[in-house]
Amino acid sequence: MIDVDSIRKDFPVYSKQPQIIYLDSAASSLKVKSMIDQVDHYYHTLGVNVHRGAYDLAYVTTKLYEDARKTVANFIHSKEEEIIFTRGTTSSLNMIAGSYRDILKPGDEIITSELEHHSSLLPWMITAQKTGAKLVYIPLTTTGRITVENFLAVLSNHTKVVALTHVSNVLGFLTPIVEITKLAHEKQAIVILDAAQSAPHMKLDVEALGVDYMAFSGHKMFGPSGVGVLFGKEALLNKLEPFEYGGEMVDEVYKDHATFKDAPLRFEAGTPVISGAIGLAAAIRYIESIGFYAMHEHTEALHQYALVKLKAVKGVTIYNQSAENPVITFNIDGIHPHDIATMLDQYHVSVRAGHHCAQLVSKFLGVSSTLRASFHIYNNRADCDTFIESIITAKNFFEGF
Amino acid sequence: MNIEHLYRQVIMDHYKNPQNKGFVADNSYLTIHLNNPSCGDDMTVQLKVEDHKIIDIKHQGTGCSICCSSASVMSITLMGKTFDEALSILHEFYEMIKGYPFKKEILTGDAVVYQGVAQFPARIKCATLAWKATEQGINKIMEDEING
Numbered sequence: 363m364i365d366v367d368s369i370r371k372d373f374p375v376y377s378k379q380p381q382i383i384y385l386d387s388a389a390s391s392l393k394v395k396s397m398i399d400q401v402d403h404y405y406h407t408l409g410v411n412v413h414r415g416a417y418d419l420a421y422v423t424t425k426l427y428e429d430a431r432k433t434v435a436n437f438i439h440s441k442e443e444e445i446i447f448t449r450g451t452t453s454s455l456n457m458i459a460g461s462y463r464d465i466l467k468p469g470d471e472i473i474t475s476e477l478e479h480h481s482s483l484l485p486w487m488i489t490a491q492k493t494g495a496k497l498v499y500i501p502l503t504t505t506g507r508i509t510v511e512n513f514l515a516v517l518s519n520h521t522k523v524v525a526l527t528h529v530s531n532v533l534g535f536l537t538p539i540v541e542i543t544k545l546a547h548e549k550q551a552i553v554i555l556d557a558a559q560s561a562p563h564m565k566l567d568v569e570a571l572g573v574d575y576m577a578f579s580g581h582k583m584f585g586p587s588g589v590g591v592l593f594g595k596e597a598l599l600n601k602l603e604p605f606e607y608g609g610e611m612v613d614e615v616y617k618d619h620a621t622f623k624d625a626p627l628r629f630e631a632g633t634p635v636i637s638g639a640i641g642l643a644a645a646i647r648y649i650e651s652i653g654f655y656a657m658h659e660h661t662e663a664l665h666q667y668a669l670v671k672l673k674a675v676k677g678v679t680i681y682n683q684s685a686e687n688p689v690i691t692f693n694i695d696g697i698h699p700h701d702i703a704t705m706l707d708q709y710h711v712s713v714r715a716g717h718h719c720a721q722l723v724s725k726f727l728g729v730s731s732t733l734r735a736s737f738h739i740y741n742n743r744a745d746c747d748t749f750i751e752s753i754i755t756a757k758n759f760f761e762g763f
Numbered sequence: 764m765n766i767e768h769l770y771r772q773v774i775m776d777h778y779k780n781p782q783n784k785g786f787v788a789d790n791s792y793l794t795i796h797l798n799n800p801s802c803g804d805d806m807t808v809q810l811k812v813e814d815h816k817i818i819d820i821k822h823q824g825t826g827c828s829i830c831c832s833s834a835s836v837m838s839i840t841l842m843g844k845t846f847d848e849a850l851s852i853l854h855e856f857y858e859m860i861k862g863y864p865f866k867k868e869i870l871t872g873d874a875v876v877y878q879g880v881a882q883f884p885a886r887i888k889c890a891t892l893a894w895k896a897t898e899q900g901i902n903k904i905m906e907d908e909i910n911g
Binding site for chain 2: 698699700701704705707708715716717721724730731759760763
């Protein structure tokens, strides 16, 4: 059982801004103290580079950084060599899609979906344009889900890449990625998973998932912004060209050529996000101290509680009642989402209004924008109550004109 | 921040009963399309101009009450104005929206009800979208003249 009062003590923002009703964790979570302290520790007491120095501080810093890699590897059940620290999910996904611009050929097919965040869709759209490969969309069900059956309808001998979201950032639907990956591998296609929304909410085991590449961000899981992870299977990573060239990724340099290290350093040119990586590791340790089971039990109870209350409000359309992730995407008849969001802000209720960096989802739903409320462990029933009350107040306010 | 300062009756009246809304199929009008990709607001403005004077304005868009009402208010504010007049009114409107002092003798009528937007920085783009479209139209016509 999660005790929200004690959880909130772990998130310093609640002592600085006690009024907040934060329902936008799907955009970025609040930040946990143990992470902030770890980042602070690096800058206050270390502050030097990794891998390079022959002095004690450099050893200590390198150990912290490489231990962070171990923490991430254990967290997703991979090898350390398969964890690359990046700037975030967007960066990770762009790196992989960029690499395949040298590999894909005209006629090859890239399977994607209308549920993708722009960061999962656009890099592959550009790769398709540059290589002559074809972007193929999995037909969604009427509710907006990706199914194995519909995946099979587009999987072919031309399929070379399957790039999908694990959980939709707008609809919160979970993709049946294990089955999809098995089928994709039968066609020798590689599978890239955007796990930005799933990593903060469910146990990810890359061995069980089977995917070839996976990306997620620190800032959505209580960690720092500016750091993310790219997981890639070791055998695949070492066949890829480095994404960037520079210090620490190189092996030997001659006047006319150079050789490069193996993953992960192969893909970490220059000084890496040291503070970010060790901060992310601290955030992961925090998540592990609570456990996904307890987190899920708590957020799902809130999700269902808020759903019941929201459904009772007249004129509300909810687009994702069966979502696996604790996210509710909805609209209110006759009132624009932005107007509602401004009103909610008066009650310190933070929700997202717009298309949530996934314009194809809005198009699929046939609306220009939606409201999205998302929950995490620091939310409680009082947050849901204020959320619903402010929705009703907003509705009455705008209907009063 | 007071919500009553943002959502004034005049604004909601323009939202519900917009002036000059709807396109004309007439190629003597210049059409300018602008959007706000982060929130989905989408605005198209049509301008009919004679001798550096705006003789008709039409607008059509989707967006929040602030964005759509503002297009209606923009159309009645700038209708019949010369380019010089319109540009100076636009300048004063932007000053007001940013919360700066503005010349009340230049910016008059319903447009001043958007003063409250300054307290809501997230809504400034909504309030100015249609005005920016008209400004772009005027600038384009003038640039085209210079470039022959």
